[in-house]
Amino acid sequence: MEFHIHCDAKDIARYAFTPGSHARARQIAAHFDDARLVSDSRGYLVFTGTVDGILMTVSSTGMGGPTTAICLEELGHMGADTFIRVGSCGAYQENVDCGDVIISTGIFRAGGTANNYLPVEFPAVPTFEITRALADAAKELGLKTHVGLGSAGDAFYAPRDPGMRKVLKQSGLVSGEMESDTLFVLGAVRGWRTGALFACDGTAGETKPDWCEAAFKQGQVNAIRIAIEAMKNIALADAGIGE
Amino acid sequence: MEFHIRCDANDIARYVFVPGSHARAKKIADHLDNPRLVSDSRGYMVYTGTVDGIDMTVSSTGMGGPQTAICIEELAHLGADTFIRVGSCGTLQEDVACGDLVIPTGVYRAGATANRYLPPAFPAAPTFQVLTALVEAAKKLNIKVHVGVGWTGDAFYALPDVKLMEQLKQAGVLSLEMEADTLFVISSFRGWRAGAIFANDGTATEIKPEWGEEAFRKGEELEIQIAIQAMKSIALADAKSDPQ
Numbered sequence: 001m002e003f004h005i006h007c008d009a010k011d012i013a014r015y016a017f018t019p020g021s022h023a024r025a026r027q028i029a030a031h032f033d034d035a036r037l038v039s040d041s042r043g044y045l046v047f048t049g050t051v052d053g054i055l056m057t058v059s060s061t062g063m064g065g066p067t068t069a070i071c072l073e074e075l076g077h078m079g080a081d082t083f084i085r086v087g088s089c090g091a092y093q094e095n096v097d098c099g100d101v102i103i104s105t106g107i108f109r110a111g112g113t114a115n116n117y118l119p120v121e122f123p124a125v126p127t128f129e130i131t132r133a134l135a136d137a138a139k140e141l142g143l144k145t146h147v148g149l150g151s152a153g154d155a156f157y158a159p160r161d162p163g164m165r166k167v168l169k170q171s172g173l174v175s176g177e178m179e180s181d182t183l184f185v186l187g188a189v190r191g192w193r194t195g196a197l198f199a200c201d202g203t204a205g206e207t208k209p210d211w212c213e214a215a216f217k218q219g220q221v222n223a224i225r226i227a228i229e230a231m232k233n234i235a236l237a238d239a240g241i242g243e
Numbered sequence: 244m245e246f247h248i249r250c251d252a253n254d255i256a257r258y259v260f261v262p263g264s265h266a267r268a269k270k271i272a273d274h275l276d277n278p279r280l281v282s283d284s285r286g287y288m289v290y291t292g293t294v295d296g297i298d299m300t301v302s303s304t305g306m307g308g309p310q311t312a313i314c315i316e317e318l319a320h321l322g323a324d325t326f327i328r329v330g331s332c333g334t335l336q337e338d339v340a341c342g343d344l345v346i347p348t349g350v351y352r353a354g355a356t357a358n359r360y361l362p363p364a365f366p367a368a369p370t371f372q373v374l375t376a377l378v379e380a381a382k383k384l385n386i387k388v389h390v391g392v393g394w395t396g397d398a399f400y401a402l403p404d405v406k407l408m409e410q411l412k413q414a415g416v417l418s419l420e421m422e423a424d425t426l427f428v429i430s431s432f433r434g435w436r437a438g439a440i441f442a443n444d445g446t447a448t449e450i451k452p453e454w455g456e457e458a459f460r461k462g463e464e465l466e467i468q469i470a471i472q473a474m475k476s477i478a479l480a481d482a483k484s485d486p487q
Contacts, residue, residue, distance in 0.1 A: 105368055131371065135375075171432045
């Protein structure tokens with residue numbers, strides 16, 4: 001039994017979705033066949049079920065690096081080795097609308113937790129195989145995505161450095177959120193496969209505006225569909241089926 | 244006329260290969276149709292020619308961040324916006340043999356030049372489109388590649404940080420070389436597209452052993468083929484999405 005996620009290895013699949021939010025964990029579980037709640041402890045809401053007969057788990061990570069790292073490590077202890085974060089994010093760029101889906105290719109490491117694993121010079125990048133599967137799944141489903149770099153930081157309400165934000169925007173960062181730096185760096189350290197995609201809930205000028213809510217919810221549905229299709233294709237490839 | 248790469252915009256293509264070595268620049272140029280030497284200045288050997296009618300340039304960058312940065316900045320002033328580094332590397336992993344090819348998905352920023360552009364927290368990562376084109380080209384040509392994270396530093400002969408290198412080995416770092424951090428970070432900063440491929444000339448325990456030379460040369464030829472195939476597919480996609 002793990003310290004914080006109270007369940008056993010038999011409850012956890014190799015293939016795990018790790019949204020930040022509890023509500024999104026539930027929504028992902030709703031796409032599983034025979035989803036069952038395997039843990040509800042310390043804010044980790046964990047469901048396991050199947051998709052086309054493939055065992056999959058979803059766990060909320062909570063917000064920020066510390067709780068995300070504990071979540072991933074304990075899921076890893078119980079046999080998970082392939083993680084897709086299905087998150088929400090804000091936007092740096094004007095061409096990103098509320099509800100747009102962003103697939104991450106690398107993250108500016110503004111968070112602190114991953115620094116306990118590897119120095120900040122280590123690139124927080126996802127596993128190519130997973131990113132590719134996400135991009136291919138989006139294409140297959142006919143859903144538009146942005147593919148590019150983002151930032152992940154620890155302090156949602158801390159004062160922003162406008163100079164740095166401007167430089168990062170000019171350097172093409174698409175998304176801003178709070179967990180992917182931790183996911184990607186831990187993935188490298190532990191030898192897991194990782195990827196992430198986000199539904200955007202803001203604009204370059206506004207943080208989570210009310211008028212964006214409906215578009216964001218649709219984006220969230222799209223992100224979940226893409227993530228599940230990608231995970232299915234990864235599992236099939238692992239089994240030597242398909243490409 | 245640029246300060247260091249002494250040629251003009253009409254000499255430089257949008258699509259550019261940037262090996263470190265002069266000799267490899269010449270080898271890449273030999274794969275182009277009608278290659279011509281457009282500059283030989285400050286160590287930048289620059290050739291322009293065509294592949295299937297598409298203009299392509301190759302320029303040696305020399306070794307390390309400072310002259311790589313000057314090289315790509317001046318090439319961009321002259322109109323280049325898509326870069327593939329065709330390099331050599333060492334390795335940390337036992338399963339990467341001499342002559343094996345590595346396509347980086349990101350590099351550890353042990354070099355300092357890129358820090359003048361963006362802080363080390365910024366991920367030194369290639370453009371997904373170029374990365375994908377390289378992986379696809381290797382698949383199409385049926386050439387085996389390793390795809391993963393690499394390390395880039397400034398000082399070939401400095402004493403290695405043994406403990407850190409052991410951590411990086413465990414974290415899956417495949418390649419060791421000296422230019423990709425600069426290329427990836429400046430490309431993000433400037434809005435260019437960039438990718439890289441390396442032929443490995445060592446092993447996890449040996450630096451550039453003589454017995455590895457022949458395998459490395461074969462790998463070098465294969466990485467050139469992959470890079471050219473990838474660049475061609477990028478140019479064709481550009482022509483399709485933006486017909487002029």
